[in-house]
Amino acid sequence: MDHIRNFCIIAHIDHGKSTLADRLLEYTKTIQITEGQMLDDMDLERERGITIKSHAIQMEYTSDNTKYILNLIDTPGHVDFSYEVSRSIAACEGALLVVDATQGVQAQTISNLYMAIDHDLEIIPVINKIDMPNAMPDEVEDEIVDLIGCDSSEIIRASAKTGEGIPEILEAIVKRIPEPKGDPKAPLQALIFDSIFNSFRGIITLCKVVNGSISKGDKVKFVQTGQEYTADEVGVLKMDMIPCPKLGTGEVGYIISGIKDATEVKVGDTITHVDTPCKEAIEGFQEVKPMVFAGVYPIDPNDYENLRTSLEKLQLNDASLTFQPESSQALGFGFRCGFLGLLHMEIVQERLDREFNMDVITTVPNVSYKVYDKHGNCKEVHNPSGLPDVTAIDHIEEPYIRASIITSSRFIGPIMKLCLDKRGELVSQNYVSGDRLELIFLMPLGEIVIDFYDKLKSISKGYASFDYHIDSFRPSKLAKLDILLNGEPVDALSTLTHESNAVALGRRMCEKLKELIPRQQFDIAIQAAIGAKIVARETVKQVRKDVTAKCYGGDISRKRKLLEKQKRGKKRMKQIGNVQVPQKAFLAVLKLD
Template sequence: MEKIRNFSIIAHIDHGKSTLADRMLQLTRTVDERDYQDQMLDDMDLERERGITIKSHAIQMRYEKDGVDYKLNLIDTPGHVDFSYEVSRSIAACEGALLIVDATQGIQAQTISNLYMAIEHDLEIIPVVNKIDLPNAMIDEVKDQIVDMVGCERDDIIEASGKTGQNIELILEAIIDKVPHPVGDEKAPLQCLIFDSVFNSYRGIIAYFKIVNGTLHKGDKVKFVNTGHEYNADEIGILGMGMKPTKELSAGDVGYIISGIKTSKEVKVGDTITHVENPCDKAISGFEDVKPMVFAGIYPVDADDYEDLRASIEKLQLNDASLTFEPESSAALGFGFRCGFLGLLHMEIIQERLDREFDMDVITTVPNVSYNVYTKDQEVFEVHNPSGLPEATAIDYIEEPFITAQIITHADYIGPIMSLCIDKRGELKNQIFLTGNRVEITFQMPLAEIVFDFYDKLKSASRGYASFDYHTSGYRQAKLVKLDILLNSESVDALSTLIHADNAYDLGRKMCIKLKELIPRQQFDVAIQAAIGAKIIARETVKAVRKDVTAKCYGGDITRKRKLLEKQKKGKKRMRQVGNVEVPQKAFLAVLKLD
C-alpha cells in the first residue's frame, strides 16, 4: 500500500486538466505513441467536440522514483459547475488533488468551489500554475492568488505547461512525495466503495470501485450491501488505457468488477461491496444523494418508443448518477419522463447522448425548478410541473428555491453584471476584491431566474471573463403565477410555466408572438392566447388560409355571393370545432430560447 497514490485533478473549465493528464500518460508510458491522441481520457465524441470533460475517468499509471515502482491512480474530473457531482465522487475516492490554475486567467469560481470540496475531504492539495508557455501568462500574479486562497508557500507551487510537457516530472514526484498513501487493512473484511459504473451490452454492468479494507480475488462470492444482491466476481482488474484483468486486488487499489449484472437498478453509486462469507460490519458512508436543480419533461416523438426510452435513460443513469427521472404523462405529448438535471448544460448533454448513444428522438419541455406550495389547509406540496398546482383559490402561498451565486470577474465589468443580476431579482450580498482588478461578487438569486439563459447573458456582459458558481440556500416566499398558453381555447400543458407575477405579462406576449411565427396556417383562424387563470393577457391570431369561393360568381345578384359566403362560414365554424392544431417541435425549442 505504501507504493499506491490515488489523486484527482481539479480546476475550472478550460484550465488544461485533460492536456496535463495526456502528458502524464505519455511520460509514464501508459499509452503507446501510436495509440496516442489528444484528450486521451475523454472517450465520448461529445467531449472531444466541445472540448469539455463530462465524465470522471480513472486510469492507473506506473512511475519509478529512486528505484521504487509506484502505482498512481489518476481520476480526471470535469470543470463545469453542472458536473460538480462527478467531481465530488472522484474526490471521495482519492487522498490528494492537483489544483490546476490557468496562468492567463487566474483563479475562477469553479476553482474555489472544487478546492473547498477537496479540503472538506482532507485531501492533500498540490497547486500547479498551468499554461506558463503562453505569452500573456501572469505567473507571479496567479501565484499570489493561489497563496492567498490555499495558504501554501510560494515555493510549493509548481509552474508547468500541459502543452509543451514542461515540469510534468516535478508534478509526478510531488504526488509521490506529498500525497499520503491509502490507509486500510488488507486482512480485514472486504469493503469497497463503488464510485462509477458503465453499461456494456455484452458483459452487463461494469462497476468501478476503490478498496478501503480487505482483499478481493477473482471468483469470490460478493454482496452489494445496499441492494442486498449477491454475485460472483467473474472478472476483476485495474483500469489502464483499457481494462486489465488481474487475479487479486487489495486495500488501496482502484479497479473494476464484472459480475454479469443485467439490470441497472442493482448497482448504485456509493454502494459498498463485501464478501458473502465474511461481510464487513457496516457500509462505507457513500456520497450524499444528489439534488437536481432543473426539471424538464422528456417525451418520445413516437409514443411506441416509450419503453425503449425508459431503458435508455436507465442505462444513462448508470453512467451519470446525477440524472434522476420518474414517469409522467401530458395531454399534449403522451407518456414520458420527468427528469431532474444539475443545470442546463447537463440537460443539453443528456439530450445529445440519448440521440447519439441510443438513437432516441425526444421532445423536451420547458425546464423549470421545484416549488413548495402551501395550501390554506396547512398542507405542503412539492410541485415540479405547473400542471401539478392545486386550484388557485386553495393556495395560501408558494416558496421558490434560492441560490447563493458567486461571480468572479474583471473589475471593468462590475456594472453590467450587477444590472444583469438585479434584473433577475438578485440581491447583492457582498463584493470582495481578490486582487487589484479581480472581484468576487456574491448574490442571492431565485434559481428559476438562472435556469434559462443567465449563463449566456453573463458571458456576454463580461466578454467571457466572468466565472460563475452557485449552491442552494433554501426556499423563500414568492409571488408566482401560472402562465397558460391556449390554442383555440385549449390549454397546451407542455407550454405552461410558473413565473413571477412581474415578468408574466412580458413573457406571455413574447410567447404568443413567437408561436404565431411557428404555427402553420390552417383552414381556419387559430387564436393563440396567454392567460393567467381566467384572465387573458395577450393574444395573437394565425390567419386562415383563404379560398376564394365567390370567384365563379361573376356579376349577377349580390345574394348569390352572400349565400356562398354564409355556407363557407358554417363550414369554417364546424372545422374550428373539430380541427386540432399541431404544435411543431421547433416551437417548443424556440420558447426555451426566448430572450
Template sequence: MKNIRNFCIIAHIDHGKSTLADRLLEFTHTLDGKKLQNQLLDDMDLERERGITIKSHAIQMIYEYEGEKYTLNLIDTPGHVDFSYEVSRSIAACEGALLVVDAAQGIQAQTISNLYMAIEQDLEIIPVLNKVDLDSAMPDEVEDQIVDLLGIPRKDIIRASGKTGIGIPEILKAIVERVPAPGGDPDAPLQALIFDSVFNSFRGIIAYYKILNGSIAKGEQVKFVATEKEYEADEVGILRLDMIPKERVECGDVGYIISGIKTATEVKVGDTITHVKRPCDKAIDGFEEVKPMVFAGVYPIESEDFENLRSSLEKLQLNDASLTFQPESSVALGFGFRCGFLGLLHMEIVQERLEREFNMDVITTVPNVSYRVYDKKGSMKEVHNPAGLPDATLIERIEEPFIRASVITSTTYLGPIMTLCLGKRGVLVTQNYISGDRVEIIFDLPLGEIVIDFYDKLKSVSKGYASFDYHLHDFRPSKLVKLDILLNAEPVDALSTLTHFDNAQSFGRRMCEKLKELIPRQQFDIAIQAAIGAKIIARETIKAVRKDVTAKCYGGDISRKRKLLEKQKEGKKRMKQIGNVEIPQKAFLAVLKLD
C-alpha cells in the first residue's frame, strides 16, 4: 500500500486539466503511440465537440521512481460549476490534488471553490502553473496569486505546460513525494466507497469504487449497504484505459466490480460495498445528497415512449448522479418527468445525451426553480412547477431561493458586471481586491433570475474574463406572480412561469411577440395573451390565412359577394371552436433565449 498514490486534477474551466492528464499518461507509458490522442480521457463525443469535461474519469498509471514501482490512480475532473458534484465525488476518492492554474488567466472563481472542497477533505494540494509556454503567460504575477491564496513557499509551485510537456517529470516526482499513501487496514472487513457507475447493455451495471479497508476478490459474496442487496462478484479489476480484470483488488486501490446487476435503482453513488460473511461495522459517510438548482419538465414527443424515457433516465442517472427526476403530467404535453438539474448547461447536456445515447426525442419545458409557498394557516409547501401553485387568495407569502455568488474579474469590467447583477435584483455583499487589478465581487442573487441567461450575459459583458461560482444561501420573501400564456383563451401550462411582479409586464409582452413569430398561421385568427390571474397584460394576434372567396364574382350584385363572405365567416367561427393550435418545440426553446 505504501506505493499507491490516489490523486485528482482540479481547476477552472479551460485551464488545461485534460491536456495535462494526456501528458502524464504519455510520460508513464500507460499508452503506446497508436492510442494517443488529444483529450484522451474525454470519451464522450459530446465532450470532444465542446472541448469540456462532463464526467470525471479514473485511470491507473505505473511510474518508476528511484528503482521502485508506484501505482498512481488519476481522476480527471470537470471544471464547470454545473458539474461540481462530479468533482466532490472524485475528491472523496483521493488523498492528493493537482491544483492547475492557467499562467495567462490566473486564479478564477471555480479554482477557489474546488480548492476549498479539496481542503475540507484534507487533501495534499500540489499547485501547478500550466501553459507557461504561451506568449501571454504571466508566470510571476500568477505565482504571487497562488502564494497569497495558499500561503506556501514559492518553490513548491511547479511550472508546467500540458502542450509541450515541460514540468511533467517534476509533477510525477511531487505526487510520489508529497501525496500520502492511502490509510486503511488490509486485514479489516471490506469497506469500499462507490464513487461512480455506468450501464453496459451486455454486462449490466458496472460500479467504480475505492477500497478504504480490506480487499475484494473475484467470486466473493458482497453486499451493498444502503440497498441491502447481495451479489456475487463475477469480475473485479482495475481501470486502465480499458478495464483490466484481476483476481483480487487490494486495500487503497481504485477498481470496478461487475455482478450482473440489471436494475438501475440498486446502485447508489456514495454507497458502501462490504462482504456478506464479514461485514463492516458502519457505512462510510457518502456524499451529501445533491440539491438540484433548476427544474424543467422533460416529455417524450410520442406519448407511447413514456416507459422508454423512464428507463433511459434511470440509466443516465447511474452515470450522472446529480440528475433527479419524478413523474408528472401536463395538459398540453401528456405524461413526462419533472427533472432537477444543477444548472442550464447540465440541462442542455442531459437533453443531448438522451438524444445521442438513447435515441429519445424529448420536449423540455421552461426551466424554473423551487419556491416555498406559505398559506394563510402557516403551513409551507415546496412548489417546483407554476401549475402546482395554490389559488392566489390562499397564499400568505412566497419565498424564493437566493444564492451567494462570487464573480472574479478585472477592474475594467467592474461597472457592466455591477449593472448586470443589480438589474437581476442582486444585492452587493462585499468587494475584495485579490491582487493587482483583479477583484472579487460577492452578490446575493435570486436563483430564478440567473437560471436562464445570466451566465451568457456575464461572459459577454466581461468579454469572457469574468468567472462565476455560486452556492445556495437562503430563502427570502418576494413579490412573485404566476404568468400564464393563453392561446385562444386556453392556458398552455408548459409555458407558464413564476416571475417577479416588476418584470411580469415586459416578460409577458416579449413572450407574446416571440410566440407570434414562431407559431404557424392557421385558417383562423389566434389570440396570444399573457395574463396574471384574470388580468390580461399583453396580447398579440396571429392573422388567419385567408382564401379570397369572392374571386369568382366579377361584376354583378354586391349581395352575392356578401353572401359568400358571410358563409366564409361562419366557417371560420366553427373552425375556431374545434381547431387546436400546435406549439412547435422551437417555441419552448425560444422562451429561454428571449433577449
C-alpha cells in the first residue's frame, strides 16, 4: 500500500489537463503517444477539444530504486461536468491543480479546488504552458499563493507540450501525496466511481478498494441494491483492461460480473463480500441534482422502447443523466430528462445519435419550479404543461443560483448589463489580482439556462469564466406562455417566463416560427397566449393555385364562382389538415436573439 498513489488532475477548461496526462503516460512509458489526448477516446471529445468523461489509468514509476503504482484519473473542466469531477475526487488522496500561465486562476479552478479541499486532498499546484510567449508565470504564482496559501516553492512550473517540469511533477506525486488509508484485514469495502456498458461482457464496474481485498471468483454483494454476483474477472486499468488475480486495499481497478441490467449498478454504491459483509456502506457522493429539464422524444413513435434502452445504457456511462417517462399531445410518448446544463444536454443528444443511432426531438429546456396552491400545498413542476390551473395557484417560486464570474476589469460594464438584464442582483465584487476581479451575482436559473453562457463569452471576448451553485428558491411573478397553431396548443413549445418578458418573447417566438413552419394549402395562424389572452399573432399564408387562369374576358361572376369553390375547399382542408412542426423550430426558440 505504501507504494500506491491515487491522484486526479483538476483545472478550468483548456488549461491543459489532457495534454499533461499524455506527458505523464509518455514519461512513465505506460503507452506510446500516437496522437494528442490519448485518454479522450470519444469522437465528440476529439472534435470539440473538451473532456466529457473522466478516465482512470494506471502507471508505474520508479523513484530512489522503489517502484510506485500511480493511479491517475483525468477529469473534465466544464461546469456542466462537475459531477464527474466530484466522483473522481472521492476516489483519490491527492490532486494536481493545473493553472494556465497565460490565463491565471479562473472560476472553475476555484470551484474544483474547493471540492478537493472538502475531501481533504493533498493539492500540488502546477503552472502549465510556461513555454507560451504570452505566459505570466510570476503573476499566476502570486494568484495561486493567495488562493491556496501555499509557499511559492511548492508550485511547479511546467509545460505539458514540451515536457518541461514533468519529472518534478512525478517526484512531487510520490513524495507529497499520502498513501491510501485502509485496513487490508478488514471486510471488503470498494467504492464504485464509474461503470461502462459492454455489449459482450455486460456492465463493467470501476471501483476503488478502500478496505480488504477482492479476488477473482469471489462472491460479492452491492450494498444499496442488495444484489449478489460472482466476480468473474478483476483487473487494473491501463490503456486497455489488464486482468489480475486480486485487487488489494487502495488499488483502483475494474470488476466484471456479468450484470446485464443497467439499473442494478449505482455510482457511489459499495461492493462487499457475501460471507463477511462490511458493517456500513462508504460515504458515497451526494445525489446528482439536475438543473435543466427537457423532453426527449423519438421521431418515430415505434422507437420509444429503443430510446429507453439507449438512455439506460448512456446513464451507466454518465451518472448525472436522470430521466422519467412523460407524454405530450404534440409529440407522443417520450422522456423528461434532467441535465446539469445546456452543454450536457447537447452532448447527450449527440451521443444518442452517434452511439445508439437514435433520432430524437428535444423540447425547449426549462428548470423546476415550486408551485404553491391556495391551501399552502407545494408541488414541484418540471414542465410548463404540468402547471395547475391559474386560479388555483397562490404563488410560484423559482430557483436562484449564486454565480461567480471572473473577468478582466475592462469588460465589467457589458457583463454587469448582461446580468442585470437577466434579473440578476450584484452581491459583491473583489479583485483577484492585477486588473482581474470576481463578480458574485444572485440570478434566476431559468434566465441563464438558454443562452447566457454564449453571450457572456462573446461580450468578454472569451475572457470571462463562469461557475454557479444553486442558492435558494424565491417567489417570482411568472407567466405561462402558450404557442397555438390554428387554435391548438403545442405543449412542447410552451414556456414559463417572467411577466415582464412574456409579451416580447411571445412576439419573437411567433415571428421565428413563421419563418420555419413550411407553407401548407391553407392559412396557419401562429398565436402566443398568456392564459386566455392572445398577445401576438403571425400568419403563414397558404399556397394557392391560380384557378382563374383559364377565364379570359367574360363575366366577373365566372371568376367569383371559381374562387368561392376554391375557398370552400381550403376551409374543408383546414378542418382535416394538421401542421407538422419541424425539429428546427424547437431549437430555434433557444437561439431567439
